[in-house]
Amino acid sequence: xxxxxxxxxxxxxxxxxxxxxxxxxxxxxxxxxxxxxxxxxxxxxxxxxxxxxxxxxxxxxxxxxxxxxxxxxxxxxxxxxxxxxxxxxxxxxxxxxxxxxxxxxxxxxxxxxxxxxxxxxxxxxxxxxxxxxxxxxxxxxxxxxxxxxxxxxxxxxxxxxxxxxxxxxxxxxxxxxxxxxxxxxxxxxxxxxxxxxxxxxxxxxxxxxxxxxxxxxxxxxxxxxxxxxxxxxxxxxxxxxxxxxxxxxxxxxxxxxxxxxxxxxxxxxxxxxxxxxxxxxxxxxxxxxxxxxxxxxxxxxxxxxxxxxxxxxxxxxxxxxxxxxxxxxxxxxxxxxxxxxxxxxxxxxxxxxxxxxxxxxxxxxxxxxxxxxxxxxxxxxxxxxxxxxxxxxxxxxxxxxxxxxxxxxxxxxxxxxxxxxxxxxxxxxxxxxxxxxxxxxxxxxxxxxxxxxxxxxxxxxxxxxxxxxxxxxxxxxxxxxxxxxxxxxxxxxxxxxxxxxxxxxxxxxxxxxxxxxxxxxxxxxxxxxxxxxxxxxxxxxxxxxxxxxxxxxxxxxxxxxxxxxxxxxxxxxxxxxxxxxxxxxxxxxxxxxxxxxxxxxxxxxxxxxxxxxxxxxxxxxxxxxxxxxxxxxxxxxxxxxxxxxxxxxxxxxxxxxxxxxxxxxxxxxxxxxxxxxxxxxxxxxxxxxxxxxxxxxxxxxxxxxxxxx
Ligand code: NOJ
Numbered sequence: 001x002x003x004x005x006x007x008x009x010x011x012x013x014x015x016x017x018x019x020x021x022x023x024x025x026x027x028x029x030x031x032x033x034x035x036x037x038x039x040x041x042x043x044x045x046x047x048x049x050x051x052x053x054x055x056x057x058x059x060x061x062x063x064x065x066x067x068x069x070x071x072x073x074x075x076x077x078x079x080x081x082x083x084x085x086x087x088x089x090x091x092x093x094x095x096x097x098x099x100x101x102x103x104x105x106x107x108x109x110x111x112x113x114x115x116x117x118x119x120x121x122x123x124x125x126x127x128x129x130x131x132x133x134x135x136x137x138x139x140x141x142x143x144x145x146x147x148x149x150x151x152x153x154x155x156x157x158x159x160x161x162x163x164x165x166x167x168x169x170x171x172x173x174x175x176x177x178x179x180x181x182x183x184x185x186x187x188x189x190x191x192x193x194x195x196x197x198x199x200x201x202x203x204x205x206x207x208x209x210x211x212x213x214x215x216x217x218x219x220x221x222x223x224x225x226x227x228x229x230x231x232x233x234x235x236x237x238x239x240x241x242x243x244x245x246x247x248x249x250x251x252x253x254x255x256x257x258x259x260x261x262x263x264x265x266x267x268x269x270x271x272x273x274x275x276x277x278x279x280x281x282x283x284x285x286x287x288x289x290x291x292x293x294x295x296x297x298x299x300x301x302x303x304x305x306x307x308x309x310x311x312x313x314x315x316x317x318x319x320x321x322x323x324x325x326x327x328x329x330x331x332x333x334x335x336x337x338x339x340x341x342x343x344x345x346x347x348x349x350x351x352x353x354x355x356x357x358x359x360x361x362x363x364x365x366x367x368x369x370x371x372x373x374x375x376x377x378x379x380x381x382x383x384x385x386x387x388x389x390x391x392x393x394x395x396x397x398x399x400x401x402x403x404x405x406x407x408x409x410x411x412x413x414x415x416x417x418x419x420x421x422x423x424x425x426x427x428x429x430x431x432x433x434x435x436x437x438x439x440x441x442x443x444x445x446x447x448x449x450x451x452x453x454x455x456x457x458x459x460x461x462x463x464x465x466x467x468x469x470x471x472x473x474x475x476x477x478x479x480x481x482x483x484x485x486x487x488x489x490x491x492x493x494x495x496x497x498x499x500x501x502x503x504x505x506x507x508x509x510x511x512x513x514x515x516x517x518x519x520x521x522x523x524x525x526x527x528x529x530x531x532x533x534x535x536x537x538x539x540x541x542x543x544x545x546x547x548x549x550x551x552x553x554x555x556x557x558x559x560x561x562x563x564x565x566x567x568x569x570x571x572x573x574x575x576x577x578x579x580x581x582x583x584x585x586x587x588x589x590x591x592x593x594x595x596x597x598x599x600x601x602x603x604x605x606x607x608x609x610x611x612x613x614x615x616x617x618x619x620x621x622x623x624x625x626x627x628x629x630x631x632x633x634x635x636x637x638x639x640x641x642x643x644x645x646x647x648x649x650x651x652x653x654x655x656x657x658x659x660x661x662x663x664x665x666x667x668x669x670x671x672x673x674x675x676x677x678x679x680x681x682x683x684x685x686x687x688x689x690x691x692x693x694x695x696x697x698x699x700x701x702x703x704x705x706x707x708x709x
Contacts, residue, residue, distance in 0.1 A: 023327045026086065027320060031059075032306055034086060035323045038062040040302040041093070041262060041294050047072040059084045060302050062294060062326055063091030063137070068401070073134030074340055081339045089330055089339035091181075095398055096138040097156060098122070100129040102351035102520055103395050103402035105362040106461075106497060107142060107168070109516030111158035112538035112588070113361040114629045114651055116171035122358055123175025123182075125346050130180055132345035133401070136333055137181040139229060141172035143216035144186055147552040149542070150196025152465030155397055155497030155517070157191065159541030160554045160585060162212050163648045166219035173223040179343065181333060184220035186231030186264055188246055189213050193233060196551070198466045202233045207641070207676040209235070212556075218255060226259045226329050230292050232267050239274045241267035242283070247291030260325035262294040263287060269298035280304045285314055293322035352521060359518040359525030365536040365589040366502075366544075369510035372489055374532025374591055375449060380420040382447035383411050384440045384483060385454045386429045386476065387495045393429070393455075396497060396517030397462025406520045410453045410493060413523025417531045422447055426483070429457050430473035437482050444486045451530065452480055453493045458517055461497025470501040470548055477504060484508055493526060499544040506582055514540075535591045537627035537653065539696065544583035549574070555585035555697040556644040586631050586648070586696035592622030592658065596630075599693050599701040605708050606670050608684045612705055614666045616693045620656035627655045632666040633692040633700065639685050640678050646697055649673070666693065670707055 027035075037060035042052060044067045055061040056079045067073050073092045080090045098104045104122040111119070123141070130138060145165055146154040158168040169184060176182035189209060192202040204213060217228065230247060231240035240246055241263050251257045268287040269280065277283035284300035285308055295301040308314045330336065345351075365373070375381065387393055391407040415421050426440035427433065444450040454476045459465060471477060481504065484490050491511040494500065495518075505512060513536070515526050528534040545553045564573040573579040595618070602613040614632055630653075633646040650666040668691075670684060677683035686709045694700020 023324060023331060026088070026327065027323060030086060030323070032309055032319070034059040035319050036302045036305055038088065038323045038326050039288075039294050040299060041065065041296045042299070043297055048076040052076070053079055056080050056090065057083050059086060059088070061090065063093055065093030067092055067134065070132070070134035070342070077339050088327070089335040091137045091330065092135050093137040093139060094130060094135045094400065095140065096126050096130045096135065096400055097140045097142065097398035098396065099126045099400065099402060099519060100133065100135070101401040101403065101406070102126070102129060102348070102355055103399050103406070104355050104519045105359050106155045106396040106517045107157055108155050108159055108497065108541060109362040109518060110358060111164060111168050111541035112364050112516070113358065114164065114539050115361055115653060116167045118358045118361055119168050120171040120175035121354060123172040124178050125351055125354055127176040127179035128343065129345040129351065131341060131343040135180055136335070136341055137183070137227070138176055139183045139185060140176065141169055141182065141184060141220065142186070143169040143184050143220055144191035145213050145216065146191035146542070147554045148193070148196035149470055149499040149545070149551065150466050150468065151191065151193050152198065152397070152461040152467065152497065153191070153463060154542065155461035158216070160543060161541065161556065161648050162215040164541055165216040169216040170219045170223035173220050173225045177224060177226070181226040181329065182220070183227040183229050183262065184217050184225045185229035186240070187217055187228045187251070187261070188231060188240060189235045190231040190233050190240070196466050198464050199232050202235050204235055206680060210676050214250065221255050221257050226332070228257070228259070228261050230261055230263050230267060232264050232270065234274055239267070239271055239276060241292055242271045242276060242286035242290045244290040252291060258328070260293040260322070260329055261291055263292045263296045263298070266297045268292065268295045268300050281308055288322065289314060289318055293325050355519050356521035356524050356528070359521045360528050360534040362516060362518060362538050363525065363529045363536050364514040364538040364540055365529070366512040366514055366583055367506065367510070368589055372449070372511040373491060373513070373530060375491070375530055377418050377531055379448040380422060380446060381414065381418055382422045382424070382443040382450040382488070383414055383453070384424050384426045384443060384450055385452045385479070386425055386427055387455055388451070388453035389423060389425065393458045393495060394517050394519060394522035396458045396519070397465070399458070402520065408521055408523035410523045410526050413525070413527030414451065414530065416524070417527050426479045427475050429476070432475060434475055434478065437479060440479060441482055441486055444483045444488045447488055449491060450483050450486070450488045451491045451493055452483060453495060454480060455495035455500070456497060458497070470499065470545070472500065480505060480509065491530065493530070499542055501545065501547060502582060503546060532591060535624055535626045536588065537590060537629065539586050539588040539629045540583055541585070543581045543585050546582045547577050550577065550581070553581055556647050558642045559645050584696050584698040586629070587698070588629070588696070590626040590628065592620050592624040592626035594626070594628040594656070594695060595619040595621045596694055596701050599703050601691060601703050601705050603705060605706045607708055608670050611667050611669045612691075614668070614691055614693055614703070615663050616701065617661055618654055618656065618664050619661040620658055623658050625655065625657050627653050628695065629653050630664050630666065631694060631696065631700070632668065633697060634668065634673060635690040635692070636673060636675065636685070637688040637690055639675065639687065641675060643675060646692060648697070673707070
C-alpha cells in the first residue's frame with residue numbers, strides 16, 4: 001500500500017516539475033517582480049521579439065499572444081521552462097474566433113443554426129487545429145449580447161437573445177476547452193455601446209445587466225471557462241476593466257468563478273482616458289484591485305505596480321491571488337507537465353466537411369415567393385455581384401490564419417451544380433461606379449434566373465467597424481434594381497456580418513437568402529441551399545429592422561404603458577414607419593412548410609421547483625423533408641417589475657418527412673422564469689405565465705399556466 005503511494009507521489013513529482021508539488025510553495029519562492037511578471041501579457045508580431053524573449057528569461061511575462069506556429073511558440077516556451085529562474089511555462093493566446101486556418105461561419109451566422117452542438121463541434125475543431133500550431137488559449141467565445149446592428153462586433157457573438165446566447169456560449173466553451181483554454185468576453189456590457197458606436201459608453205441598469213448581458217457569461221462560467229476578458233467600455237461611468245462590482249462582487253463572490261480575468265488590449269492603461277486614473281500606476285491599481293488579474297498589452301502591472309505593493313497601497317494578497325489564479329490555470333492546462341503540448345490538427349477533409357455542414361445549417365431563407373428556390377440544376381444562370389467571385393470576404397472578420405485560397409466562392413459553388421453560368425461582377429462592394437451594370441444586365445437578360453451576391457466586406461463588421469447606415473454599401477442596391485428591372489427572376493444572396501436594411505429587396509425581390517460570412521465552404525454551402533441539396537433550417541438570432549431609425553429594435557422588449565395600437569395615435573410607435581421589424585428574431589423559412597397544432601401544457605399550475613412540459617404537434621405540410629426550429633417563449637403577465645413581452649426559454653430542431661406529424665416536447669423549469677425583483681434579487685413570482693410555441697418570436701400558439709407559491 002505504502003509502496004503504491006510512494007510510486008504515485010514520485011510519478012506526480014517527476015511528471016510535474018513545478019505543479020502539484022504545490023503552487024503555494026512556488027508562489028512563496030517568487031519575487032514581487034516575478035509575481036507581477038506572471039500578470040503581464042504581450043502581443044508578438046508573429047514571433048517573440050528579442051526584448052520579449054529577454055522578459056521571459058527574466059520571469060517578467062506570463063504569456064504571449066499572436067505568436068504564430070509551433071516553430072515560434074516552442075523556442076520561447078523553451079526559454080521559459082529552461083532559462084527563467086522558476087521555469088514557469090507561458091500561455092500562448094490568439095483570437096481563434098471562428099476557426100484557425102479552416103474558417104467556419106462567423107459566430108452570428110452559426111448562432112442562426114440554433115444548434116449548440118454545431119457550435120461545439122466547430123469550436124472543438126478550431127481549438128484542436130490551433131493547438132497543433134502551438135496555441136493553448138483563445139480569446140473566444142465572444143458572448144456579448146448585441147441589440148444594435150450598427151455595432152460591428154455583433155458579427156462575433158450570438159445576437160440579441162440571452163437564452164440562445166447562453167447555450168451557444170456554453171457550447172463553445174466546451175468545444176474549445178477540449179484542446180485549449182477559452183475566454184468569455186467582453187465582461188461586460190460592451191454590446192450596449194451607445195448609438196452602436198464602437199468603444200462607446202454604456203448605460204445599463206443593474207437589472208438589465210443581470211437579466212440580459214450577464215447570463216451568457218454565467219453560462220460560460222458554469223461550463224468551466226478558464227478566463228474572462230474585461231471589456232473596454234464603461235458601465236454608467238465605471239469602466240469594466242476597473243469595475244469591482246463586475247469582476248469581484250458578481251464574478252468571484254456570487255458566481256464563485258475560479259479562473260482568471262485578462263484585460264482587453266491596453267484597457268488597463270485606458271482607465272486614464274476614461275478619467276478614473278491620473279497615472280499609469282493608479283490605472284494599474286484600479287484594475288488589479290477590481291479583479292483584473294492579467295494586463296494585456298499595457299505593461300503597467302509589471303512596470304508600475306511594485307512600488308504600490310511595497311508601500312501597501314496594493315495589498316500583497318491581491319497580487320498573490322491573481323498570480324495563483326494564473327498558475328492554477330497553467331497547471332490545469334497541464335503546462336507544467338507538458339509545456340510544448342505537441343498536438344495534431346484534424347485532417348483537412350474533416351475540417352472541410354464540418355465547415356460545409358455547419359455553413360449549410362447557418363443559412364437563413366428570408367423570402368421565397370412562388371417557390372423560386374430551390375433552383376433546378378439546368379438552364380442558364382446569371383451570377384452577379386461583387387461577392388460572387390470573391391474568396392476573401394467569406395472569411396469574415398477575425399479570420400486568424402484563414403486564407404482566401406482555401407475559400408470556395410459562391411460562383412465556384414454554383415458551377416459545381418449547373419453547367420451554364422454567366423458571370424458579371426456588376427460593381428465593387430463599396431465603390432460608386434456603375435460601369436459594370438450593363439454587363440450584369442446583359443447576363444441577366446440571357447438567363448432564366450439571376451443570383452445576385454451582395455453585401456459587406458468582411459472588415460465592415462468586427463472590431464472598430466461600426467456603421468451609421470445599414471444598407472447595402474456602394475451602388476449595390478442600384479445594381480440589384482437594374483438587374484431586377486430586366487424581369488428575370490432574382491435571387492438575392494446576402495453576405496454580411498450584421499442585420500441589414502433590406503426594404504427595397506424585401507418588397508421587390510422574390511427570393512432572399514442570408515448567408516452571413518460562412519468561411520471556407522461558403523460557396524458549396526450556399527449552392528447546396530440554392531439548389532435544394534440542403535433544405536435551409538436556420539433562424540435569425542437577431543432582429544432585422546425596417547429602417548435605421550427603429551434601432552435598437554429587439555423582440556424581448558417591455559410592453560410600455562401604451563403598447564402600439566394602430567387606431568390610437570397616442571401609443572408607442574412612429575408616425576412614418578411601422579413599429580414591427582422587417583424580419584423578427586427567430587424567423588426563417590424552409591423549402592417545406594410546417595403547421596402547429598394542439599399545444600398542451602403538462603400542468604395548469606406549477607410550483608417554482610416544477611418543470612412544465614409544453615407539447616405541440618408539428619406537421620410538415622409541404623413536399624420535402626425539412627427541419628423546423630420549434631421555439632417556446634414565455635411572458636410573465638403580471639409581476640412587480642414590467643417583464644418582456646416574450647422571452648425565449650426553449651427550442652428544438654425537429655426534422656420531419658413530408659406529411660409527417662410529431663408531438664414535440666419542450667421543457668421549461670419554472671425556476672428559469674426568474675427576473676430581478678424590486679429588491680434587486682432574482683425572483684419567480686406567483687401568477688400567470690403565457691407560453692407561446694411557434695416558428696418565431698412573432699407567431700405561435702398560446703397557452704397559460706399559473707405559478708403557485
Ligand atoms: C481587442 C479585442 O477587443 C479583443 O476581442 C481581442 O481579443 C483583443 N484585442 C486581442 O486581440
